[in-house]
Amino acid sequence: MELVLSIAIGVMTACGIWLILRPRTYQVIIGLSLLSYAVNLFIFGVGGVKSNEPPLLGDGVSVSRLADPVPQALVLTAIVIGFATTALFLVVLLASRGLTGSDHVDGRSDHR
Amino acid sequence: MIAWSQHLITLPILIPLITGAGLLFIPDRQRLSKAMVSLAATITLALVSLLLIELSRESNFDGVYPLGNWGAPFGIVLVLDRLSALMVALTGILALPVIIFSLARWHSAGAHFHSLYQFLLMGLNGAFLTGDLFNLFVFFEVMLTASYGLLLHGSGPLRVKAGMHYIAVNLAAALLFLVGVSLVYGTTGTLTMADLAERIPTLEPDRRMLMEAGAAVLGVAFLIKAGMWPLCFWLPSAYSVAVAPVAAIFTLMSKVGVYILLRLTMLLFSEGPSAGFGSEVLLYGGLATLAFGTIGVVASQALARIGAYSVLVSSGTLLAVIGLNNTAATSGALLYLLSSTLTLGAFFMLVELVERGQDAGASILAVTMEFYGEADDDVPDEIQGATMPATLAMLGICFAACAVLLSGLPPLSGFVAKFVMLSALIGTGSIGVHPSGPALLLVALVILGGLATLIALSRAGIRTFWSSIEGTVPPVLVMEIVPIMLILALTAALTIRAGPALDFMDAAVHAIANPSIYSEAVERAAPQPPWRDKTLQGSGE
Numbered sequence: 001m002e003l004v005l006s007i008a009i010g011v012m013t014a015c016g017i018w019l020i021l022r023p024r025t026y027q028v029i030i031g032l033s034l035l036s037y038a039v040n041l042f043i044f045g046v047g048g049v050k051s052n053e054p055p056l057l058g059d060g061v062s063v064s065r066l067a068d069p070v071p072q073a074l075v076l077t078a079i080v081i082g083f084a085t086t087a088l089f090l091v092v093l094l095a096s097r098g099l100t101g102s103d104h105v106d107g108r109s110d111h112r
Numbered sequence: 113m114i115a116w117s118q119h120l121i122t123l124p125i126l127i128p129l130i131t132g133a134g135l136l137f138i139p140d141r142q143r144l145s146k147a148m149v150s151l152a153a154t155i156t157l158a159l160v161s162l163l164l165i166e167l168s169r170e171s172n173f174d175g176v177y178p179l180g181n182w183g184a185p186f187g188i189v190l191v192l193d194r195l196s197a198l199m200v201a202l203t204g205i206l207a208l209p210v211i212i213f214s215l216a217r218w219h220s221a222g223a224h225f226h227s228l229y230q231f232l233l234m235g236l237n238g239a240f241l242t243g244d245l246f247n248l249f250v251f252f253e254v255m256l257t258a259s260y261g262l263l264l265h266g267s268g269p270l271r272v273k274a275g276m277h278y279i280a281v282n283l284a285a286a287l288l289f290l291v292g293v294s295l296v297y298g299t300t301g302t303l304t305m306a307d308l309a310e311r312i313p314t315l316e317p318d319r320r321m322l323m324e325a326g327a328a329v330l331g332v333a334f335l336i337k338a339g340m341w342p343l344c345f346w347l348p349s350a351y352s353v354a355v356a357p358v359a360a361i362f363t364l365m366s367k368v369g370v371y372i373l374l375r376l377t378m379l380l381f382s383e384g385p386s387a388g389f390g391s392e393v394l395l396y397g398g399l400a401t402l403a404f405g406t407i408g409v410v411a412s413q414a415l416a417r418i419g420a421y422s423v424l425v426s427s428g429t430l431l432a433v434i435g436l437n438n439t440a441a442t443s444g445a446l447l448y449l450l451s452s453t454l455t456l457g458a459f460f461m462l463v464e465l466v467e468r469g470q471d472a473g474a475s476i477l478a479v480t481m482e483f484y485g486e487a488d489d490d491v492p493d494e495i496q497g498a499t500m501p502a503t504l505a506m507l508g509i510c511f512a513a514c515a516v517l518l519s520g521l522p523p524l525s526g527f528v529a530k531f532v533m534l535s536a537l538i539g540t541g542s543i544g545v546h547p548s549g550p551a552l553l554l555v556a557l558v559i560l561g562g563l564a565t566l567i568a569l570s571r572a573g574i575r576t577f578w579s580s581i582e583g584t585v586p587p588v589l590v591m592e593i594v595p596i597m598l599i600l601a602l603t604a605a606l607t608i609r610a611g612p613a614l615d616f617m618d619a620a621v622h623a624i625a626n627p628s629i630y631s632e633a634v635e636r637a638a639p640q641p642p643w644r645d646k647t648l649q650g651s652g653e
Contacts, residue, residue: 020284025276032283039287046298070303071294074246078290081253085283088260092276099269105276 012038047071124237132230161204168197176637191243194620209595214357295326306634313384338369356464398432443617444532
């Protein structure tokens, strides 16, 4: 379980970093999305990987087996903020495309 | 019962939040009413922030506000000590002239300027006041999201291009921030800064390494914001293309990174085996930033770029002083932070006025209006309202004052601040104690940076004011020049009252240099349910 999670985070981070270094805006935004998924999984992972455990104390729940609720709350916030900023970046990307007629991150087209 | 004055701590966040949200419901067409609401809120904010300064001075650090009446390790707290009060006051004081300036012209160059501006203020104040790492992230994002909108305000290809780079860099920085925060949480089990300060010195060695890795990643996120040298290449282009009032308030944003770094290094890494962690990076990174900024200032032709590189000079100086971990120099650095932020704010606004008569500024404005089609008839091309008499003389005096302040010449506050810093670094009065090598290097670089700024600004000033080819005098409204003169008057006041100001900074640095004061104050602020009032009063609490 831990191994699968770490490999997933690692692969997504590697792809994300490669993509944000590419010259096209679309690649950059996909790279940023992949990176944010990786980071979200990472936040989730720091609470300890547990399955089928309750995040709240109740009857018959021992403290040692509790799933840490804080990273879950953090990851929710991070997802929401990530959505908002990605949407905003998309708008800027489209504006840049409209103004420069190119999807290069520096606004210059290397074909023409 | 919490004293009524305690509730004041929430106002710097609540006022901009409510105003910004409320302004969304007023249609853009009713520009005057929007402007008035925004102006009123900003005035209130400035007054409240000055009240908070008084509050932080008289009470012996009791400005801890448990939000929702939950105690510190589990709930979220706002913490007002002298340092955060100072930063909130700086925000309030700078925000007021900037918004007055924007009312003359720029606020109508795009949609929702006032809402975004208020949200930016909310994010800034929240980041200064919060006592919790994750809340810091949230306020940081509020600030950044508003700043994305503001940077694009006025639109045009240059701004969109710089804005895209800015957003991409800051999104990546936000991800690093999250990685850092979650690593710190995973190793220490807490996100409250006061709790972290207590747990980090007693951390087991195997966890310590991970925690330090997390803190380093977190630090990178703040260093990107503060513009430390290899992480700062986005900054000059973003700051120099933003419209004038936005660039002026952005100078404050780079100080957020500096503030957090100062707060966290003092709080988390002043005791225990991790003491001094990262200070070398701050020191040498700061020196490199200072050198880079100095070269940039000399190499720049456009005034706005000189301003942007001056932001880097200011950041570099502050980071290096924080890295030296010298308390006397740090209080000088706080004075320098105050003075340089105000000056740069005024400088960015002044640049726009000076360049208005020249082609470059006019063409950007024309492009702006062309792109933002429907605003054509809204943006006044012609002067509306009283213009300034003796425009060139006024602009020249303001420009000279800015140059004196930025290069740190007497008699204004830039000199006083640098003098305090440098004398603390060289170590006057203590005979036989030799200043360290890095400190001397910093002294040399600060002086060189001042000289370079002076050269660059004299050159630019001569070109603009004395040997202007076209000889056209830009039309300048009273409403635009008065905010700049207001800020410059403030720096003059800061020069005259440098003694009391420095005492305040000394007390602020003393408070943050002792993490136990901070932690104990946060722990004391336990939740107080109303039903416990009587018993608490009975026990003399």
